[in-house]
Amino acid sequence: MKSSYLRAGAALACAVALSACGGSDGQLELGGSFAGVTKAGLVLTNGGQEKAITPPADGTGAGRWAFDNLISTDDRYNVEIKSRPSNVSDCKIENAGGRAGYHVYNVYVTCTPNFRGLSGTIGNLKGELVLVNGSDNVTLQAGATSFKMANVAEDSPYGVSILRQPADQTCTVSNGSGTARQADISNVSVTCTP
Numbered sequence: 001m002k003s004s005y006l007r008a009g010a011a012l013a014c015a016v017a018l019s020a021c022g023g024s025d026g027q028l029e030l031g032g033s034f035a036g037v038t039k040a041g042l043v044l045t046n047g048g049q050e051k052a053i054t055p056p057a058d059g060t061g062a063g064r065w066a067f068d069n070l071i072s073t074d075d076r077y078n079v080e081i082k083s084r085p086s087n088v089s090d091c092k093i094e095n096a097g098g099r100a101g102y103h104v105y106n107v108y109v110t111c112t113p114n115f116r117g118l119s120g121t122i123g124n125l126k127g128e129l130v131l132v133n134g135s136d137n138v139t140l141q142a143g144a145t146s147f148k149m150a151n152v153a154e155d156s157p158y159g160v161s162i163l164r165q166p167a168d169q170t171c172t173v174s175n176g177s178g179t180a181r182q183a184d185i186s187n188v189s190v191t192c193t194p
Contacts, residue, residue, distance in 0.1 A: 026071045026072045026075070027072065027073070028070055028072065028073065028075075029066045029070060029104065029105070030046060030066065030067045030070075030071050030079070030103075030107070031064065031065050031067060031105055031107060032095070032104070032105055032106055032108050033062070033063065033108055034053055034061075034062065034063060034064075034108075034109040034111070035062045035110045036061050036062075036088060036091075036110055036111035036112060036113055037055050037061050037062075037085060037109075037111050038055050038059065038153070038155050038156070039086065039087045039155055040052070040055060041083055041084060042081070042084055042109070042111065043082040043083045044067075044080070044081060044082065044109065045079070045080050045081075046077050046078060046079050046080070047077070049067055049068075050082060051066075053065050053109070061111075065109075071100050072100070073100060073101065074099060074100065074101075075100045076097070076098070076100075077104065078096060079096045079097070080093070080096065081093065081109075084111060085111065087113055087114055087153075087155045088111040088113050088114060089112050089113070090111070091109060091110065091111040091112075092111075093107065093108065093109050094106075094107070094110075095107050095108060113155075113156075114182075115152065115154070116151060116152050116153075116180040116181070116182075116185060117148070117184035118133065118148070118149040118150070118152050118180075118184070118185045118188070119146065119148040119149065119185070119186050120160070120175075120186065120187065120188030121145060121188075122144050122145055122147060122190045123190070123191045123192065124193065125140060125141075125142055125143065125144050125166060125171070125192050126142050126143075126166060126168070126169055126192065127142050127167045127169055128142070128164075128166055128167075129144075129162070129164065129165065129171055129190070129192070130163040130164035131147060131149065131160055131161070131162065131190070132160070132161055132163040133149045133150070133152075133158055133159060134158070134159070136150040137163055147190070152180040152185070154180050154181065154182065155179060155180065156180055157177070157178070157179050157180075158177060158179070158180060159176060159177040160173055160188050162190075166192065169193065170192065171190050171192040171193075172190070172192075173188065173189070173190050174188070174191070175188050
């Protein structure tokens with residue numbers, strides 16, 4: 001009888017000791033933040049565990065992430081990229097590896113998007129015209145027959161419009177808005193009258 005009490009006490013002490021140092025079930029989160037993720041496809045791994053990153057609905061491409069399974073105190077971790085979205089040229093990880101002492105919230109994943117050219121043609125421009133797309137604007141002089149705006153990130157919206165009309169003319173834009181895909185946009189057309 002005394003022996004079974006001792007065994008039960010030892011098992012309880014062992015469980016408490018494991019719980020105090022993290023235990024095999026884990027008590028610590030492993031995660032961080034991400035940026036530049038506007039499309040599904042980014043999958044992170046750590047020791048066989050995978051985490052698919054869901055792009056935020058607000059279109060910012062930034063947010064926080066964490067693996068679903070917890071890790072234990074003193075566990076080594078090494079976060080790697082298994083796959084990346086098709087609309088990025090590269091993804092990098094900062095603070096990818098280490099040994100857990102506390103919750104790990106400083107694994108930063110940054111993806112660089114593919115950029116697409118945005119350009120078009122102009123017809124009958126006789127004065128100074130200013131085109132705008134978001135925060136980018138370009139000034140064109142009389143006689144210009146083409147224009148080029150700043151590149152647009154793939155899968156991002158664009159909208160070329162007139163910021164300032166030329167004197168004594170009215171210019172209109174055709175094919176000026178849409179979403180950048182896997183090719184440059186070159187079919188924007190500006191026509192000025194008379």
